[in-house]
Amino acid sequence: MPTIFKKLFAPLIILVLLTSNLQCQQGQKPPNVLFIAVDDLRTELGVYGHPVVKSPNMDAIASEGSVFNNHFVQVPTCGASRYALLTGMRPMKPAHLRNSAIEEEISGKKENDIPESFIHQLKRNGYYTVGIGKISHSADGLVYGYEEPVSTKKELPHSWDELLFNPGKWGTGWNAFFAYANGENRQSLKKQVKPYEAGEVNDKGYPDGLTTELAIAKLRELKDKKSPFFMGVGFFKPHLPFNAPKRYWDLYDREQIPVSPNPNIPENINLKSLHESGEFNGYALGDELPNLSEPASIDYAKKLGHAYLASISYIDAQIGMIWDELKVLGLDKNTIIVIWGDHGWHLGDQRVWGKHTLFENALNSALIIRSPFEEHQNKNIKTIVETVDIYPTIMEMCRIDMKHKIDGESFRDSFIADKPNTDQVAYSYFRNGISLRTDRYRLTKYFRKEEPTVELYDHVSDPYETKNIAHINQDIVQSLMPLLEKGNTGLYEED
Template identity: 30%
Template sequence: MSTITRSPSPFFRCLLFFLLLMVCCRRISASPRKNVLFIVSDDMRPQLGAYSGPNFPSPIHPQMITRNLDRLASESLLLTRAYVQQATCSPSRTSFLTSRRPDTTHVYDLKSYFRKVGGNFTTLPQYFKKHGYESVGMGKVFHPREASGGDDPPSWTLPYYHPSNKPYWTTTKRSWYAATPHERKKRPLPDEQIVKHAVKMLRKLAPKAKSGQKPFFLAVGFYKPHLPFVFPEEFLAMYPPSEIHLPPNPYAPENMPSIAWCDYGELRDYDDIARLGLSGDINTTVPSNVTLDLRRAYYSAVSYIDSLVGTLLAELDHLGLAQSTIISFVGDHGWHLGENGEWTKHTNFEQATHAPMMIRIPGLTDHGIVSDQLVEFVDLYPTIVEAAMLGTLPVCPEESSHIEVCTEGTSLLPLISSNYTERKPYAFSQWPRNGTMGYTIRTSRYRYTEWPKFRSYPVYKPIWSALAGVELYDHQIDPEENRNVANATQYATICSKLKLLLHTGWRDQQNIQRLIFKYNV
């Protein structure tokens, strides 16, 4: 006797598929949304262990001790060539927290508040707040005081936290200081206070986050290694004086236009540096012994911040939040440590515009992904939003002052795929000086900069026909940017091509990518 097996009817198959779909959707909707831990460090160049290689900031360095950041990098999308849009605190932070460039935010200084001069833009923490997240901030996330209307109140759901001891430890009497255990017991360092508060907030937020009732966006802004370099004295022992070396190029780039130079007034304002009588003029170098002390103190401050990042990572693990929390770590820009005779930031050079960026996305970057693609800090916002599955941001039109949510960047999530193609073969930065605006384009091989006169309010446009200087640095043969070859005959064709790319600008993305590939620059 034979058995006849009948296949389900089309109606029954559709019903079965619908029921399975409903079950899957319920499981997805019931799973907690990803939290975000957003960490910013002030004035940190990418001289971290994870960056060792061709994209390291300087060939002369000690072995930087950053075990915790290196661990985070090993579980993250590590962007080894990430560039800020302007190398100083408020313009850079405003740019990556709104995903708009300085010519859109109209923030070029430490006083202007983007909501007053640019538009009522939705910031990254505010976006998560609008999507039901508990948005919590502490330390230096936005630039404080008038530059952010007091840490941008619309961005947060809970009261913003500032460490009480910051005024005591922020002094212009000395450019660096190693704090003793006794001093820190009496008055903990500001970043120690911040990490203590961050741990407290994580413990408070964890129950609702784990249940899916209320995910969080926790922004932790560390003040160091910003001047003055203040850190616990035990970190000096990590860097014996014999291991600290002078930069190999303590002189301005050959043929550099004077408009490109920063007189490092931020450093000269400290009493111990002021006593040296430095003018800050081109090629007025800081004495060797002072340079070595400053470099050692900077390294110590970086390792100090690394230890605090380790405290945050350990607490996430302890609370069982590590696998449900996206973690991003960035510096707000790079920093000169005597290379090219420069100090601090405030330039368009590689040392100032190149900064660390890493993004850990549980389930996607667990084994670490290292990308040497050129990326920009305006890319951070849309990347984190998409990683949290909160949508895709539209590209901002040329006039976007009335648009609350849009991006002038590009999501970096495709870089996680093993079969990605090159996303963005350029990075744009800028710096205002003496009525000009230095615009720079960084391609895989070159950094090209023009210094046109700049029309500010109400047009915010360069006058390309009125130039105060032009720069070209060939990173294939001159990675330290020691020689400006913009006027060299053999680079005339390259300059004309890069000029076209710079003037084309980021907005015409298809055309600029086509031109970069065509010209092989």
């Protein structure tokens, strides 16, 4: 071709190629989403730098995707955290801080223009949605009490095409949630149980193994489905009781299990900021009953740390089996995987065993996203993100427009350049307080009479939050307080 024609046609050829590429992208089947919720999973994984935990499968998924080092939940309790995840909204009233938030605010409501959850949004946009295990608050997605018969009322009435669960020998979802290997549960044994167990059983000797079995079977069914799918898989462990097959306990040398680097009550705080580990001590046959006055012994702290890590390794193996099946089926090439911990957990930190505080260990949880898109791979992201940000991020990755406003902001740009969101902060709520996390500080304000009502922690010099420095850094407090007040959605008023 003569040079002059090359010059004339070159822009046209480029335009045709770009148009063809765009049409190809638009014609491509939207990505599937595999969303894995892991109850009470703090950042206790190898990929986060834990020195002894055995979590090879989650680490491998993270190595192909992005690991978020600074993910913070809105509320450090299961139901309320999941309400924020599902709706993309921060708490606006006291009901949003309770485990019953989804039941009170969503269940039983008629369908309207605003979707009840991000799963409902996906369903409305052509996704086939399957829920297995604990995605909302209930162990099986149905509304009933711990010791009541199973109901047919869904927590998310409009979100699921299929809602599945196998309670096995335990009979109900809630019995399975608090399961022991012999078929009993915390309720049937009237809380006369230990908060841990090394069961002489295989993986399906506890309910999470049955959930894995269901998930793998359903993936095989979904492989040839023309529409994209969303599958939510909710694992129970490492929620209390820390029960796992003995072979996962055997992965560890207890002498090597680390204990909390901060087992003491922080300086310059009121004990109202903490709690007496009531949920944990409800397991009445525990070796000890640690509280704010009597910390756990080193031996017991190591035993509990061992139990928690064994529970993580058990769930890691379940995730690995699902991940392997995804690859065998060829679904990994067009599936986004999200692994999300619904909140953190104090393992004796600040003398607390449990969640339910506004300290870092209760609010920072695991978040890993592996997608088939190259720009999302092999990233270690330090940007601060919140649970409410997951909703719009998934929508953007699935190329779905949002027609209603939520509090969350997509962090998809963080995959590309670790770019911060607008404010680069996270808001959390509990115990009559609001906590603001910036890249350096945690500022918490409590709406109560007991002083001090303001706490400030410097995560550069004091990453374990051992000393409240608000009283000697009033300039920092005053500079951050307007940003904290922006997060007060009307939830609290001054006494």
